[in-house]
Amino acid sequence: MFRRGGRRIPASEEATAAPPPAAPLGRVTSVLGPEVRVKGRITGRGGIRVEGSFEGEIDFDGLLVVAESGRVTCEEARAKTIIVAGIFKGNIVAERVEIRRTGRVWGDVVTTSFATEEGAFLRGQIRMEEQLPAEEAPPAEAEAPPEAKADATEAEE
Incomplete structure (x- = not known):
């Protein structure tokens, strides 16, 4: 038993103290x-949830969630936060990575914060960093290349 503010705290109360809320x-x-299949590139900001199938490149400034029904295949995914409850094949670079109990990851992980639930699967290596190196940090919102802007302008006309 410990004392808090001059009063004794029973051991049973100590054990039930809630952890601080996560960011x-x-x-x-x-x-x-879930019925969508996409091949291509995901870029931008915000949050995206993959319930279907995605194959390609992910370079995202925000949250990427691979739902239980989701399947992602890419050489490397970059985002601020990546949560995997489905299947992910490829390397992950993110400030925060979570693999849920139903999550399956085949690939290496580079992160500053890593969490798994019991039953989660990872075949690969985890490299924990205090801070992601600049070349491995998730992107800030990048400006579209000039040819993409030209294509968009022509499409509007």
Whole structure:
């Protein structure tokens, strides 16, 4: 038993003390539904939840959630936070990575914060860093290349 503010705290009360709340992860602003299959590149900001299948490149300034029904295949995914409850094949670079109990990851992870639930699967290496090196940090919102801007302008006309 310990004392807090001059009063004795029973051991049973100590054990039930709630941990401090975790920092907010962001919110999902876009969803690839369970019947959707996409090949390509995901870039931008905000939060995206993959419930279907995605194959390609991910370079995202925000939250990426791979739902239980989701499947992601990419050489490397970069985001601020990546939560995997489905299947992820590829390397992960993110400030925060969580693998849920239903999550399956095949690839290496570079992160500053890592959490797994019992039952989660990871085949790869985890490299913990105090801070992500600049070349491995998730991107800040990048400006579109000039040719992409030209294509968008032509499409509007």
